Amino acid sequence: MKRAFALILCLSTAPLAAAPYAEHQEARPDLFDPATGYRVGRQRAPTPDDIPAPAVLVSPVEARDLLAAGAVALDVFGAQQSRFDELDGTWLVSQQRLSLPGAIWLPEVGRGQLSAVMQRYLAEGLTQATGGDMARPLVVYCVADCWMSWNAAQRIAAMGYARVHWFRLGTDGWLDMGGVLEPVDPVPVNVD
Template identity: 40%
Template sequence: MTPRLPVLVLALALTAGAALAQVPEPEGFRGEPYRAPLPATLAGAHVIDDAEAKALHDKGVPFLDMLPRQQRPDNLPEGTLWNAPPHRTIPGAVWLYDTGYQQLAPAETARLADGLALATRGDKTAPVVIFCKADCWMSWNAAKRAVGLGYTAVNWYPRGIDGWQDMGGELVVTPAGP
């Protein structure tokens, strides 16, 4: 019976992998949980892998980081001082925090629109790379919004900082963008 166990584990892993690859694109924007398997596509955007991300980075294409700001933990005792840890991202990336949620407040909508305009110098045909972490819907939502705003060269990097690190890329501390 023991020789069958590895075969069963492999079969289950392949089945799970096939299910993950078939996540459909939602019609609107994705909400909680934001850390979940992603679709392989994003209508109107080009989905890029690690090698393409590196090549675009080397060409100087703007990278936009959509990770949210870290919030103060709920379980800290009253009066405890808390400082958010430094944000680490792909070198040269602009951090447009809190712009990948399902619903955005006007300030976050403006931060995304302003960040895209600055990164592309107002040229909606200029390429940008939008990312966060692997299995994170924040970048998918933001890239979908960029397409909706009329940007035609949106590159979505679904592996984000995880993929960047996996291929040996460094991360740097960055301040928040516009």
């Protein structure tokens, strides 16, 4: 039993260089937060072909099947103006966002570093979206070549959500497989 625990401990503390995204970090370390590994710069760029566990990469078909089985579609696409009204919490967006049917849009929660307000926004949004069930499956996405969904999926898993699925191709992959998109409004920020 002690050997198995030691082996698991050794595997879980493997250096980041062994991660599938290490080539990205090595090429441009200035784009990553050294404390968390989240990408902090140039969010719209090619993403890795995998994501660190416990989050799991899913294909468009797997995302569709998860959603059909009751998973929450969590869109983390950034708001064009990246800000909300501090008086009422509504997001200032210049264009209507089209997303997966039934999606919940929590903009900006995939940034590499979050303010305390945005961390609370994410936590409250997840609680509302899942009904407080941290085992409810979540499909986290943005668009193809968007690190915000990669960051958000890891952040959500680190918060204790047990079934986090990263849909790397996002709305682009959904459209490519023949899926339809619907208008979605961003969840307001609680400014109380």
